[in-house]
Amino acid sequence: MRIGQEAVTNAIRHASPQRIQVMLDYDDRNVHLRVSDDGRGFDPSVSPAEQEGHWGLADMRERAKRIGAKFTLSTEPGQGTRIETTVPFKLAS
Numbered sequence: 001m002r003i004g005q006e007a008v009t010n011a012i013r014h015a016s017p018q019r020i021q022v023m024l025d026y027d028d029r030n031v032h033l034r035v036s037d038d039g040r041g042f043d044p045s046v047s048p049a050e051q052e053g054h055w056g057l058a059d060m061r062e063r064a065k066r067i068g069a070k071f072t073l074s075t076e077p078g079q080g081t082r083i084e085t086t087v088p089f090k091l092a093s
Contacts, residue, residue: 007035015039
């Protein structure tokens with residue numbers, strides 16, 4: 001939940017998007033979260049934390065690591081940003 005919240009907050013604060021899309025889905029093994037925006041994007045080789053003194057992206061990665069989730073960032077200048085998180089779990093029988 002906090003990863004999704006941070007992704008939406010970052011998009012609103014930094015990306016100037018016209019649109020933010022949040023997708024939450026699950027299957028018998030994983031919960032999948034995708035947050036994407038059509039905002040300004042950024043150069044993924046340069047950490048936004050280093051550029052602006054913000055730690056949201058680093059915090060999302062750390063949260064994902066703590067819960068054993070896969071975290072993927074896709075972005076480039078002028079092309080928006082997509083953050084995908086896959087959290088493994090097992091449904092109760």
